[in-house]
Amino acid sequence: MKKVELYKNGMGYFEHLGTVMGEQDVEIALPSLQLNDVLKSLTVLDLGHGRIGGVNYDSIAPLDRRLSEIPVDFASQTSLVGILNQIRGSRIEVQTPAGIVAGRLLGAEMKNAGIGPGAAVQEIHLSVYTAASEIQIVRLESAGALKFTEPGLAADLGRYLDAVNSTHQRDVRRLRIKTIGTGERQIHVSYTSESPIWKTTYRIILEPKQKPLLQGWAIVDNTTPMDWLDVTLTLTAGAPISFVQELSRPVYARRPVVPLPQGIQAYPQTHEGMIESAEQERSQEKQEGMQQFQGDRLSIGRTRLMEAPAPPAADAVAAAELRFSDAMRRQEFETAQAGAVAEQFEYRIKQPVTIRRNESALLPIIHSEMGGEKVAVYRGEESERNPRLAFWLKNSSGLALDAGPVTVIDSDSFAGEGLIGTLQPGESRILSYAVDLGTEISTSRESERRRVEQIVINHGTMRMYSKLVEKKIYKIRNNNDAARTVVIEHPVRPRWTLVGTAPVESSSNYYRFRVEASPKSTTDFAVLEELPQESSFAVSSITPDQIAVWVRDRFIERETEKALQAITGKKSEIDALNGRLQALEREQSEIFKDQERVRGNMQRLTQSPEEASLRRRYISQLEEQENRLAAIRTERAALESTLSSTQKDLDTHIRNLTLNKKL
The missing domain is CATH 1.10.287 (Helix Hairpins)
Structure with missing residues (x-):
């Protein structure tokens, strides 16, 4: 493992780089649940002059089904004697002190062998039918080795052992990459698979007369079945589209069942005899013409077959494959150089990282002074009387900050915790972390309707345009010994517009106003908003009484x-x-x-x-x-x-x- 790149959508990109000699196989272990992702994205490149022969992996078929495909029923026997009796008639070689005994196995049995008075042990005796038509009894305990010379038998036993062994590691799948070539070469392997989402946490250190210090850490989990030893780690705060598809499971297509055609039932008929006529002659001439036409078609077909181009030579195919591999390498190189793409941003850990399997690590990603100030934040729509202590953070680090929890340390003491969303370079964000018990805020509302500002009569309709003005008063009581900067978050309401004081900042849901509250005093701050209103009347339905009311209220001139x-x-x-x-x-x-x-x-x-x-x-x-x-x-x-x-x-x-x- 040389490179790991983790994403916020629960995916990871992994690169392996290693050396092979000749036609050496490469094995990679991965969790079973990640096999589908790997099959979807696996890329294998031979960076030398070799090529990749294929990639094999353990089947997901049930053990019983895999064992049923092995000709010999090894699974029904658990003892060596039972297994040997399953292969009676097979050719074997037994190495004994007297020499090699070769032949066909007649059977195996357990026999008692006496050792000392009243004691007995059991030995395995083999009956071997030799090429000399002799039956030799061989004590397996005295034999040096037993070899299966029957063609395919040793391979079947190996398949059985592999299948049984795979059940002991149910959560691990192994990819075996076959390489073809000579000499020493480098093999590059890359793939994507499911990975735990990496997380960020921050600490803000506040000290009097000093710039705030921001420290950020990333939490990374290695849940792969292999150690990450000195890998290049990149943490990307993006969410590329990814999905799961069952590629490792065999899929069979349903085909329609087409019935066999039934033969046509022909009934016997009787026909009258007749002499040959002119119509028969014309029919014969027509048949000769058809034969000539068919001959022309056959000759045309032969001509086309002769004109078809010959298949490409093996050298041309190899050259095409080489160009494709070069293009893939160039593409991989350019992508790695590109770094952050579109709205994604990434943290590239400068030093190689080592994380053992099933371990996690806390890695530093940012350590920088930040701009900002301490304020008290009050959200006008809430019923709380006390505002929140907050830090108005400005991201002056030049890096994008991922969303995460923040711990605030003020004057060497724990001040509180909060959450921030993704913060781009130069962007400001309010981080509230505690309740300001020394400040109280109450609100009240006043509303009035202004007189009609415009009258429009057209096409028999009269429209009166007026405005409803509402005033919300924030009464701030600062009981602290020091002045307090209060940021009032006034909710944005559809169709309402501000009148008078402009906010220092606006979001999609709030206007933010800065109010300076003197110590041990009460400060009033008013926010005026107006709502345009429109009233429509049919001119033909207006009555003298309505006109009198409008004149009295000065709605019309x-x-x-x-x-x-x-x-x-x-x-x-x-x-x-x-x-x-x-x-x-x-x-x-x-x-x-x-x-x-x-x-x-x-x-x-x-x-x-x-x-x-x-x-x-x-x-x-x-x-x-x-x-x-x-x-x-x-x-x-x-x-x-x-x-x-x-x-x-x-x-x-x-x-x-x-x-x-x-x-």
């Missing part, structure tokens, strides 16, 4: 009053005309109702002389009513004509009325 009164005057004329029309309609309805009564009475009268006078009276009454109805119709027509012209005049007046008056 004389010109606007006259324009509105002209409209209300026209509306009064229209209302009078409508009233007269409604009265005529009521009178006409009453006449119609009375005429129905009279006609009903006339129908009930007889032709007698006694009722003749009453009939004449009814006829006279009907005549008078008809005359009145005629007069009503004449008057209604005149009123409707006058109403129509008056309404048109009003609509035209409203439509043409335009006014923009600032008061």
